Amino acid sequence: MRMRKINPQNFRVATRGTSREINRRIALDLVRTHQPLSRADLARRMGLRRGAVSLIVNDLLEEGLIFEGMMGESARGRKPTFLYIETRMRCVVAVDIRVTRTYLMLADPLGRTLAATTSFATERDPKRLAAELARRIERVLIEHAEAGTCEGVGVVVPGMVDRATSRIIHAPTMGWRDVELRESLAAATGLPVFIENSGKACALAQMWSARGDAAEVSDLVFVSVSDGIGVGVVVNGEILRGRHNIAGEFGHVPLSIDGPRCACGANGCWEAYISNLATLSRYFGRDLREKPMPAEVASFTIEDLIARARAGDAKAVAAMSATARYLGLGLASIVNAVDPARIYIGGEIIAAWDLIESAVRTAIAERALSPDAAETEIRTVSLDEWPRLRGAAALVTAPAFAAPAVA
Numbered sequence: 001m002r003m004r005k006i007n008p009q010n011f012r013v014a015t016r017g018t019s020r021e022i023n024r025r026i027a028l029d030l031v032r033t034h035q036p037l038s039r040a041d042l043a044r045r046m047g048l049r050r051g052a053v054s055l056i057v058n059d060l061l062e063e064g065l066i067f068e069g070m071m072g073e074s075a076r077g078r079k080p081t082f083l084y085i086e087t088r089m090r091c092v093v094a095v096d097i098r099v100t101r102t103y104l105m106l107a108d109p110l111g112r113t114l115a116a117t118t119s120f121a122t123e124r125d126p127k128r129l130a131a132e133l134a135r136r137i138e139r140v141l142i143e144h145a146e147a148g149t150c151e152g153v154g155v156v157v158p159g160m161v162d163r164a165t166s167r168i169i170h171a172p173t174m175g176w177r178d179v180e181l182r183e184s185l186a187a188a189t190g191l192p193v194f195i196e197n198s199g200k201a202c203a204l205a206q207m208w209s210a211r212g213d214a215a216e217v218s219d220l221v222f223v224s225v226s227d228g229i230g231v232g233v234v235v236n237g238e239i240l241r242g243r244h245n246i247a248g249e250f251g252h253v254p255l256s257i258d259g260p261r262c263a264c265g266a267n268g269c270w271e272a273y274i275s276n277l278a279t280l281s282r283y284f285g286r287d288l289r290e291k292p293m294p295a296e297v298a299s300f301t302i303e304d305l306i307a308r309a310r311a312g313d314a315k316a317v318a319a320m321s322a323t324a325r326y327l328g329l330g331l332a333s334i335v336n337a338v339d340p341a342r343i344y345i346g347g348e349i350i351a352a353w354d355l356i357e358s359a360v361r362t363a364i365a366e367r368a369l370s371p372d373a374a375e376t377e378i379r380t381v382s383l384d385e386w387p388r389l390r391g392a393a394a395l396v397t398a399p400a401f402a403a404p405a406v407a
């Protein structure tokens with residue numbers, strides 16, 4: 001087990017206190033990923049003596065972060081005690097802000113849903129949005145008092161977020177530049193608030209996943225195809241941020257400099273070819289951002305288009321196939337630039353994956369720089385896994401756990 005790479009530009013000298021903190025986080029993460037786990041197993045996995053592990057475990061028990069429970073019986077009839085993450089009476093609120101709707105979920109500290117997800121039409125004005133969110137967060141916490149203490153609010157947004165100030169630098173589809181949301185929401189709710197780009201949060205959720213299916217890869221990319229294109233890149237187990245917090249914004253890398261206008265103001269971005277709106281615009285043969293449009297067009301969704309493609313509507317099939325090809329060409333750029341072990345794809349388009357997969361694969365194979373790279377593993381993440389909301393929940397709780405370098 002290795003810890004995250006230490007950044008030589010920004011490190012603190014490891015005092016006795018910090019190494020204890022690191023061991024605490026490693027212990028918590030081992031319990032999280034292997035629970036139920038006995039003290040003996042924890043000691044073995046940490047490579048520490050039982051006594052040293054007991055000190056850490058006792059601290060964590062005292063703070064209510066883990067609890068001890070019985071499970072099974074050992075061969076000699078002595079009942080061993082197992083460690084579990086304490087998820088009772090602790091909760092987080094996860095918020096997913098999208099262009100049209102904002103989703104809100106109450107979750108336990110491991111990101112598991114505690115109450116039905118709710119949504120409302122997104123208010124574009126940041127101040128009014130923060131006020132509306134605060135009202136709804138307060139209501140869900142009152143209605144679900146049984147969920148216990150709220151440890152914070154995780155918010156994902158379709159834009160780039162400054163890590164130092166938490167300000168939203170640029171959210172093209174929202175029309176936001178240099179927007180403040182975290183402080184007003186924290187002030188209105190009295191809770192700690194964490195904000196992150198939705199693509200990066202999805203990548204975090206995948207690494208953090210209780211299923212742990214990302215545990216075997218340290219280089220992965222999450223691509224969310226929705227109103228816009230969210231991309232999160234993980235290299236060596238760390239989310240790539242870059243100097244100006246815009247690293248990994250493949251949605252705004254051009255497929256063609258003469259292509260359709262993008263929400264960011266440039267022409268031909270990948271997003272302008274494969275977002276849901278781009279696919280629908282292709283189907284209707286008109287730019288759906290231009291208003292007014294007939295009601296039947298305005299209310300038509302990507303799900304409707306997928307249903308028509310399945311029913312054999314040739315125009316719908318053609319619009320989907322074009323999106324599939326552009327999706328694959330952009331994925332080939334990701335493969336060539338990042339060379340990840342695995343790419344996750346989420347978003348509404350996943351419902352049509354069986355229809356588009358071969359076209360996506362063909363386009364990747366056309367541009368990937370080696371035959372092996374063309375075979376890069378792709379896994380789809382379905383909507384009902386709520387990757388963005390899981391990512392939002394992970395923003396609150398994941399920092400308490402060690403993020404072991406996954407190699």
Ligand SMILES: [Zn+2]
Binds near residue numbers: 251253
């Ligand atoms: Zn763009």
